[in-house]
Amino acid sequence: MIDFHCHLDLYEDPFQVAAECKRRGVYVLSVTTTPMAWDGTRKLADDASRIRTALGLHPQLVGERKNELALFDRLLGDAVYVGEIGLDGGPEYAASWVDQVRVFEHILTSCRAAGGRVFSVHSRRATTPVLESIERVAGAGRAVLHWYSGTKRELARAIDLECWFSVGPAMLRSAKGKALAAQMPRNRVLTETDGPFARMADGGPMYPWHAGDAVDMLAEIWQLDASSVRATLDANLRDLTSQI
Ligand code: MN
Numbered sequence: 639m640i641d642f643h644c645h646l647d648l649y650e651d652p653f654q655v656a657a658e659c660k661r662r663g664v665y666v667l668s669v670t671t672t673p674m675a676w677d678g679t680r681k682l683a684d685d686a687s688r689i690r691t692a693l694g695l696h697p698q699l700v701g702e703r704k705n706e707l708a709l710f711d712r713l714l715g716d717a718v719y720v721g722e723i724g725l726d727g728g729p730e731y732a733a734s735w736v737d738q739v740r741v742f743e744h745i746l747t748s749c750r751a752a753g754g755r756v757f758s759v760h761s762r763r764a765t766t767p768v769l770e771s772i773e774r775v776a777g778a779g780r781a782v783l784h785w786y787s788g789t790k791r792e793l794a795r796a797i798d799l800e801c802w803f804s805v806g807p808a809m810l811r812s813a814k815g816k817a818l819a820a821q822m823p824r825n826r827v828l829t830e831t832d833g834p835f836a837r838m839a840d841g842g843p844m845y846p847w848h849a850g851d852a853v854d855m856l857a858e859i860w861q862l863d864a865s866s867v868r869a870t871l872d873a874n875l876r877d878l879t880s881q882i
Contacts, residue, residue, distance in 0.1 A: 640665045641846035642804040643758050643784040643830035647679040656682040664846045669721040671696035673709040693717035697726040700741050701734035714752050721758025725768050746775035754779035765792040785809050804830035810855040819859050
């Protein structure tokens with residue numbers, strides 16, 4: 639099972655959730671929201687070869703945390719994965735928009751200089767600007783658009799830009815999310831949860847092992863049985879990790 643975008647450090651008891659991931663053998667990309675969280679979050683992956691930590695600076699926090707960009711650059715040499723990064727075009731983050739674009743493109747440029755990274759990208763209400771930045775700073779590595787919510791036309795552009803996608807149960811519950819997932823190239827899709835931010839349909843907390851629900855939903859959307867979907871996702875993860 640694969641949860642390629644999860645905030646392990648933000649659960650009430652991160653060590654207990656990490657231990658349960660280990661017990662269940664879940665592959666986790668443990669994303670962070672600020673460079674300051676990197677050291678502590680990395681400890682959750684000690685002795686867990688299937689948990690990888692990503693170095694991030696969340697666009698919703700850029701306004702208050704942009705001064706951590708220098709720390710990001712210092713830590714990047716130790717990080718194979720980057721995230722959560724990106725842009726948020728919501729009106730509540732409009733004041734930081736110019737900084738968001740500057741920080742996002744700075745990070746992409748740093749990734750390129752470091753030889754390329756796999757990065758998990760937030761693009762809420764900002765799909766086109768995110769794609770424009772990825773296009774402007776070509777060679778930063780492989781973008782995985784997490785919880786993609788743009789239009790079908792923007793999706794076609796993302797596919798042209800060789801983006802990957804991570805989709806979770808919360809996204810796939812909606813008709814729009816299902817229609818988008820149906821259009822994604824199956825060899826560039828991974829599952830995610832975005833826990834603990836994303837919630838289960840009944841409002842309960844979503845844990846990394848709930849990525850299995852997304853497998854069942856993809857099976858329905860793609861008209862395959864769940865074991866074929868799992869085989870596809872496992873092959874995709876191997877493919878993606880072999881690119882870095
Ligand atoms: Mn997230």
